[in-house]
Amino acid sequence: MFEEASEVFDNMFKSSFPLTFIVFIPAVLILVSPLPAEAAHEFTVYRMQQYDLQGQPYGTRNAILNTEARTVEAEVLSRRCVIMRLADFSYDKYQKALRQSAGAVVIILPKNMSAMPQDIVQQFMELEPEMLATETIIPVYFAMEDDELLSIYTQTLTSSSSQGSLSAAEVLLHTATANGFQMVTSGAQSKAISDWAITSLEVSDDMRTILLMDDSFSWQSSPFCFSWLSYGADSNGSGVSMLLELARLFSKLYTYKRTHAGFNLLFFLSGGGKFNYQGTKRWLEDNLDHTDSSLLQDNVAFVLCLDTLGNGDSLHLHVSKPPKEGSPQYYLLKELETVVSSQYPEVKFSMIHKKINLADDMLAWEHERFGIRRLPAFTLSHLPSHRLAQRSSIMDVRSVSQSSRHGAGEPPAGPHVDVKKLSRNTKVVAEALARVIYNLTEKGAPGDLQIFTEQMQVQEEHLSAVVDWLTAQPRAAQLVDKDSSVVSTLEYHLAHYLKDVKRHYVKADKRDPEFVFYDQLKQTMNAYRVKPAIFDLLLAVCIAAYLGMMYLAIQVSHFSHSK
Known part of the structure; x- marks a missing residue:
């Protein structure tokens, strides 16, 4: 079988060199292109409270997430899942994500809560009532830290932090070549729990x-x-x-x-x-x-x-x-x-x-x-x-x-x-x-x-x-x-x-409920390792440019042979 395939490629090289580039090189590009996205990690997330009390809404109003991960250090957070560790959490960073219409916020809790510095714990405790009292459209989650989730955070942080110090061309190239993570929840949209x-x-x-x-x-x-x-x-x-x-x-x-x-x-x-x-x-x-x-x-x-x-x-x-x-x-x-x-x-x-x-x-x-x-x-x-x-x-x-x-x-x-x-x-x-x-x-x-x-x-x-x-x-x-x-x-x-x-x-x-509770407070989230969307665009441009060059090369070769 392999001998027959080698003979086919050998005959192709000998018969038509331009045709070889048109067929063989795209095949190589397809073979070396990223494989379909594979699940990097599956973990449990806990959504912020969602309820109505005496007609006033509290907490997050959304439970669906399907967007790319970023840390708060990134310049652009719009429609991104902002992940941050509790040790680095602050109300300003949280508000930055909300102001830029982030897709979601995931806060990573440490394995040992009692090991957290007292000032960080006290700061977060004081912010919790404000977070809850603010009606938030985007989903907000907590996740317990593990080695894989921490690795995802570290890679995302490196990618987000480096973009601020690069030129536009470097940012484009870095974005196209870097690996990213697509954060996806498996649950449905939250709905009111009846007759609770x-x-x-x-x-x-x-x-x-x-x-x-x-x-x-x-x-x-x-x-x-x-x-x-x-x-x-x-x-x-x-x-x-x-x-x-x-x-x-x-x-x-x-x-x-x-x-x-x-x-x-x-x-x-x-x-x-x-x-x-x-x-x-x-x-x-x-x-x-x-x-x-x-x-x-x-x-x-x-x-x-x-x-x-x-x-x-x-x-x-x-x-x-x-x-x-x-x-x-x-x-x-x-x-x-x-x-x-x-x-x-x-x-x-x-x-x-x-x-x-x-x-x-x-x-x-x-x-x-x-x-x-x-x-x-x-x-x-x-x-x-x-x-x-x-x-x-x-x-x-x-x-x-x-x-x-x-x-x-x-x-x-x-x-x-x-x-x-x-x-x-x-x-x-x-x-x-x-x-x-x-x-x-x-x-x-x-x-x-x-x-x-x-x-x-x-x-x-x-x-x-x-x-x-x-x-x-x-x-x-x-x-x-x-x-x-x-x-x-x-x-x-x-x-x-x-x-x-x-x-x-x-x-x-x-008719006039004093309180309304909602479901989907505990969900499974998947972090998929993917190439960014711009990679597909650049790959398509490169293939189009390559095919155009091959077309011109064939035309020039045909013109020279006709003479």
Whole structure:
């Protein structure tokens, strides 16, 4: 076979040399031209949140990507996929991509988040709310760093950076000869999720009640920027862990009639809190507006909301209205002060008064939902302000061991949970609540009296296990439906200690929805190694020029032979 082919080419060379160039050279060009694009890498990307809240759109509005990769160092970003590492991220660079109508933005997260410098982490946490509040047409993704993705970024960075220092001809030649990457998502365009139900859990009684609240399924006052990365360790995995531990402790006290106090404790894990506390709002409406008899009507001593309690050496009781002297909420304030000063002097305790601003689109704290309905409520947190970035950041993850990456006493980057401090704060709340419901102050009990000791003490291992479990899975409201393992596991834990666990479902009004969620928040992206489009154009020009030259050569040869 090969001998026959060689004879054909030999005869071609001998018979007609110009014809050989016309046939053979294009064949060589075709053979050495780039092969069809092949997939260089396939990886998972997490799209920025997309939802509507009270008619206002938030987050990115697009989910489709099929464009060439560039880094922000390139001069022209229009219709390009801009990839950048978190270490190099800045709001100016992000805005540059938006201003130039980039096709998409992909931010690469490092393998070890706790190894990030504190200033970079803090900067990004402060920018997340701005990114989310801005309606963005182009898709914005996060991707976890791996060796191949980092190699793609490095090659793209080299190509993008070199173009700025070259002449126009050099840029054209470099563009034509360099390899590029075509970024393509496999998912469809995002669409609204119909009939999505936000789930809450309630354990109710019918006596005078102290209501313990926890924003369990979304974790902070404004949604995380990227829902699939919303692990919420401190905000508010710590609050859920504390509530479950309090349920365990007080269920033991309330098992026996002689230790059953005159107050009942109602535990409520509310859903949709990060969407202006929709679960709490609907639950209050159902109990106050749509029923003749309710455990909330003239029956609530106070409501204590637990939010972000896994770190710090301070505790703040956030109130919308200072409690009146002699009221149950006043006694709780005093007992918190007593327990902290007598048993934990290293902790700084204070009450922070902030009036409810009904003009704001988002309420500051969950207790304000109760304050609007004239129910006495407050929020306990180690954060002095609701505006702090720790309450709404994807950096809020369970920290790794400090010994491997950090020096002695140096905390890991970003918010994290210190289980010892979470355990201490849980004991402060448990002791203060017990002193209120058993009226120990009027009975002359000393401030250093400890109720929860020995077999009744706070279990640090239990708190740690719950935080580890919670932070092992994303818990944004769009991901936690009625069949979610998060809901069923929390329901199981509550039912283990308490009776009559009920589920509450909240669906948006179809005519005027308070909230709308969208899908396609997690997708697969392919990076294809390709030649740029201009390469095909230059190749076509070269072939046309070659054929023209061959045509002229044949004409000249024919003319000379005719003479």
